[in-house]
Amino acid sequence: MAEMTMVQAINDALRTEMRRDDRVVVLGEDVGKVGGVFRVTQGLYDEFGDDRVIDTPLAEGGIIGAAIGMALYGMRPIPEIQFSDFIFPAFDQIVSEAAKYRYRSGGEYTCPMVIRTPVGGGIRGGHYHSQSPESLFIHTAGLKVVCPSNPYDAKGLLLSSIRDEDPVMFFEPKRVYRAAKMDVPEGEYTVPLSKAAVVREGKDVTIIAWGAMLYEALQSADDVSVQGVDAEVIDLRTLWPLDIDTIIESVKKTGRVVIVHEAPKACGFGAELLSQISERAFLHLEAPPVRVTGWDTPFPYTLEMEYLPLAHRITPAVLETAKY
Amino acid sequence: MEVQTTQSVIRTPEKFLEGVATVIGPDGRADASHDPKLDRALVKKMYVAMVRTRVIDERLVTLQRQGRIGFHIGSLGEEGCILASAAAMRDQDWIFPCYREFGALLWRGMPLQDYVNNMYGNANDPIKGRQMPDHYSGKKYKFGSVSSPIGTQMTQAVGFAWGAKIRKEDLVTSVYFGEGATSSNEFHTAMNFAGVFKTPTVLLCRNNGWAISVPSEKQTASKTFAEKGIAYGVKGIRCDGNDVLAVYKTVREAVERAAAGGGPTLIEMMTYRLSGHSTSDDPRAYRIEDEVTSWRKADPILRLRKHLETLGMITDAEDQKIRDDVDAELKLCIERAEATEKPALSTMFTEVFKDMPQHLQEQFDECAAGPRPKAQH
Ligand SMILES: Cc1ncc(C[n+]2csc(CCOP(=O)(O)OP(=O)(O)O)c2C)c(N)n1
Numbered sequence: 033m034a035e036m037t038m039v040q041a042i043n044d045a046l047r048t049e050m051r052r053d054d055r056v057v058v059l060g061e062d063v064g065k066v067g068g069v070f071r072v073t074q075g076l077y078d079e080f081g082d083d084r085v086i087d088t089p090l091a092e093g094g095i096i097g098a099a100i101g102m103a104l105y106g107m108r109p110i111p112e113i114q115f116s117d118f119i120f121p122a123f124d125q126i127v128s129e130a131a132k133y134r135y136r137s138g139g140e141y142t143c144p145m146v147i148r149t150p151v152g153g154g155i156r157g158g159h160y161h162s163q164s165p166e167s168l169f170i171h172t173a174g175l176k177v178v179c180p181s182n183p184y185d186a187k188g189l190l191l192s193s194i195r196d197e198d199p200v201m202f203f204e205p206k207r208v209y210r211a212a213k214m215d216v217p218e219g220e221y222t223v224p225l226s227k228a229a230v231v232r233e234g235k236d237v238t239i240i241a242w243g244a245m246l247y248e249a250l251q252s253a254d255d256v257s258v259q260g261v262d263a264e265v266i267d268l269r270t271l272w273p274l275d276i277d278t279i280i281e282s283v284k285k286t287g288r289v290v291i292v293h294e295a296p297k298a299c300g301f302g303a304e305l306l307s308q309i310s311e312r313a314f315l316h317l318e319a320p321p322v323r324v325t326g327w328d329t330p331f332p333y334t335l336e337m338e339y340l341p342l343a344h345r346i347t348p349a350v351l352e353t354a355k356y
Numbered sequence: 357m358e359v360q361t362t363q364s365v366i367r368t369p370e371k372f373l374e375g376v377a378t379v380i381g382p383d384g385r386a387d388a389s390h391d392p393k394l395d396r397a398l399v400k401k402m403y404v405a406m407v408r409t410r411v412i413d414e415r416l417v418t419l420q421r422q423g424r425i426g427f428h429i430g431s432l433g434e435e436g437c438i439l440a441s442a443a444a445m446r447d448q449d450w451i452f453p454c455y456r457e458f459g460a461l462l463w464r465g466m467p468l469q470d471y472v473n474n475m476y477g478n479a480n481d482p483i484k485g486r487q488m489p490d491h492y493s494g495k496k497y498k499f500g501s502v503s504s505p506i507g508t509q510m511t512q513a514v515g516f517a518w519g520a521k522i523r524k525e526d527l528v529t530s531v532y533f534g535e536g537a538t539s540s541n542e543f544h545t546a547m548n549f550a551g552v553f554k555t556p557t558v559l560l561c562r563n564n565g566w567a568i569s570v571p572s573e574k575q576t577a578s579k580t581f582a583e584k585g586i587a588y589g590v591k592g593i594r595c596d597g598n599d600v601l602a603v604y605k606t607v608r609e610a611v612e613r614a615a616a617g618g619g620p621t622l623i624e625m626m627t628y629r630l631s632g633h634s635t636s637d638d639p640r641a642y643r644i645e646d647e648v649t650s651w652r653k654a655d656p657i658l659r660l661r662k663h664l665e666t667l668g669m670i671t672d673a674e675d676q677k678i679r680d681d682v683d684a685e686l687k688l689c690i691e692r693a694e695a696t697e698k699p700a701l702s703t704m705f706t707e708v709f710k711d712m713p714q715h716l717q718e719q720f721d722e723c724a725a726g727p728r729p730k731a732q733h
Binding site: 061062064065066067069087089091093094120156157158159160161297298327328329330332334335337338339340342344345348 | 542567642704705715716731732
C-alpha cells in the first residue's frame with residue numbers, strides 16, 4: 033500500500049501495465065519527458081523510452097486515428113487528450129471509427145484502446161477547460177465510458193479498461209486529481225467495469241453521482257442526516273454500459289432519487305438514468321425524481337461555482353424529495 | 357538545479373534564422389536595400405506599444421502569482437512580430453487572434469481598462485466574465501474573439517475574407533497561430549480553401565520554437581513551416597519575427613498583394629517564447645536555459661531600441677517615461693478592476709441565444725432564488 037493522489041494512482045496503473053504488457057503505448061501532446069500538463073505520465077518516458085511514450089504533433093484527430101491504427105495492428109494504445117474540451121477534432125475518429133469497427137467489420141476488427149482525458153470544472157478553467165462531454169460518447173453506440181472518483185478506483189478501473197477488448201473513454205475528474213490521498217495497493221488489481229459502488233447506505237433517498245460531484249453528494253448526505261434524512265449515495269464509476277441493477281435495487285428501497293452531474297441538464301446522462309428508472313421502478317417511486325446539474329448554458333468562468341451542482345444545490349433537492 | 361530535458365538541439369537565434377533576411381542589423385542600422393522606409397513616427401509608435409505590452413505582460417504574471425487574477429498567457433519575446441504585423445494591416449482590415457495578441461488588440465484601440473477588466477472577469481469585462489482571462493473579443497476594433505481550441509480561427513479568417521471578396525469589399529484578414537497549430541486539421545483546411553478560392557488572407561504563423569513542451573522540429577518533418585504553402589499553392593515566406601521592420605515589410609506586401617487580388621500568403625515569423633507557455637507552465641522541466649539566454653539577446657525590443665538610437669530617436673529618460681506612464685496607468689486600471697463587482701448572475705443565462713428561451717428563463721429563476729455557493733472565485 034502507498035498513499036497516492038489520483039494523478040499518482042493513474043500513473044502507477046500505466047506503469048504497472050506497461051511493465052506487464054509491452055503492447056501498451058502512451059501517446060499525446062506533451063505526454064513525454066514533461067509527463068503531460070497534469071503530470072499524469074511523469075517518469076514513463078524515462079522508463080519506457082520514446083517508442084512507447086510518444087509526444088505527438090498537435091492534432092487530436094491524428095492522435096486518435098493513429099491510435100486506432102495501432103490497435104488494429106495489435107497494440108494497446110492509450111492516447112491522452114489534454115482536456116476533454118479539445119476532443120472534438122477527434123470526434124469523427126472516435127464515434128465513426130473506434131466505436132464502430134467491431135460491428136461494421138462483422139467482428140473481424142476491434143479497437144481495444146483507452147482514451148484518457150481530464151474532465152470537469154471547478155478549477156477556474158473557463159468554458160474550454162471545464163466541460164463534461166460524457167453523454168455525447170454514451171449516445172454513440174460502441175464505447176465504454178468510465179469516470180472514477182478516487183485514486184483506488186482510478187487505478188483499478190484503468191487496468192480493467194486497458195485489458196478490455198473494446199474502446200474505453202476514461203474521463204479523469206481534474207478537480208479530484210490532487211485533492212486527496214488514499215491507500216492504493218502496489219502492483220496489479222482491478223476494479224470491474226460496469227459495477228457501481230454504494231458508497232453510503234441509506235434508506236430515505238438515493239443520490240446518484242460520479243467523478244468530482246460524488247464528494248458534493250456525500251457532503252449533502254451528511255448535511256441532510258442532521259435533519260433526519262438518511263441518504264444512500266451511489267458512485268456509478270462506469271457510466272456505460274450501466275449497472276442498472278444496483279440503481280434499481282436502491283430506488284426500490286428508497287423510492288426517491290436525486291441525480292447529480294456537472295454536464296448541462298438537457299440530454300445529460302441524468303435524463304437516460306431517469307428514463308431507465310421510470311421504465312423499471314415507476315411504481316416504487318414516491319416522489320418525482322430530481323436532477324441537479326449544470327445549467328443549459330456554456331460553462332462560465334467567473335460564475336463557475338454558480339454553475340456547478342455543488343452541495344448547496346443538492347442538499348435542498350434531497351430534502352425536498354425526502355419530504356414530498 | 358541541473359534539469360535534464362529531452363531537448364537535444366539548442367536553437368540559438370543564429371541557427372533558427374539561418375538564411376532569413378533581416379532589415380535591422382546587429383549595429384541597429386537598417387539595411388538600405390530592404391528598409392521599408394517607414395514614417396519615423398510610426399516606428400516610434402510601434403516601439404512604445406511593444407514596451408507597453410512588455411510592461412503589462414510582466415505585471416499580469418505578478419498578479420497571477422499573487423492570486424489576484426486566475427491566469428495569464430502573454431507574448432514575452434514575441435512583441436515584435438505581433439505589433440509590427442498588426443501595424444501593417446490597414447484600418448479596414450480585420451485581425452483574427454490566437455491568444456497571445458493582446459498587444460495587437462490594444463494597438464487597435466481597446467482601452468487598457470477594458471483589457472484589465474477581462475483579466476479579472478468582472479462586471480465590466482467586455483465579455484462578462486464568461487471566459488478565462490486573455491480570451492478577449494474586440495469587434496469594435498475589427499478584432500475577433502479568442503477561443504481556446506487550437507486552430508479554429510484559421511478557417512474562419514479565410515471565410516471572412518472570402519465573404520468580403522464575394523461582395524467586392526476592399527478588406528483583408530490576418531490570422532495568428534503558433535507553429536504547433538500547423539499540425540491541426542484547421543491549418544490544412546484553411547490553407548486549402550485560401551489557395552483554391554484565392555481569398556485575401558494573411559496567415560501569420562508565430563514560430564516561437566515551442567508548443568507548450570514540444571519543440572517546433574517535432575511538429576513537422578518539413579524544413580520550414582513557410583514551405584507548407586507550396587503544396588497548397590499559397591505563397592509562403594519566412595521572416596525574422598524579432599525584426600520589426602522585416603515583419604512590417606513582409607506583412608504589408610502580403611496585405612497589398614491580397615488586396616490587389618493576388619491571394620493569400622503564409623508568413624512564418626521566426627521568434628521565441630521567452631516565458632513559459634502560460635502562468636500554468638514551468639518550462640524548466642523541458643527546455644535548456646542556454647537557449648533562452650541566447651534569445652534574450654535577440655529581444656525584439658532591444659533590437660528596435662538600438663535602431664531608434666541610430667536615428668537619435670530615443671533616450672534613456674524617454675524610455676523610462678514610457679515605462680512609468682504605463683505603470684501608472686496600469687496601477688489605476690488594476691485598482692478599478694479590483695473594486696468592480698462580479699458579473700451579475702443573469703449574465704450566465706443571457707446571450708446563449710438572442711432571446712432567452714423558456715427553459716433558460718426557468719433555470720435562471722431557479723438559480724436566482726436558490727442558495728448561493730459557499731466558495732466563490
Ligand atoms: C485542439 C486543442 N488541443 C490542445 C490544446 C491545448 N494547448 C493549448 S496551447 C497548446 C500549444 C500551442 O502551441 P502553438 O500552436 O505553437 O502556439 P503557442 O502557444 O506556442 O503560441 C496546446 C497543446 C488546445 N488548446 N486545443
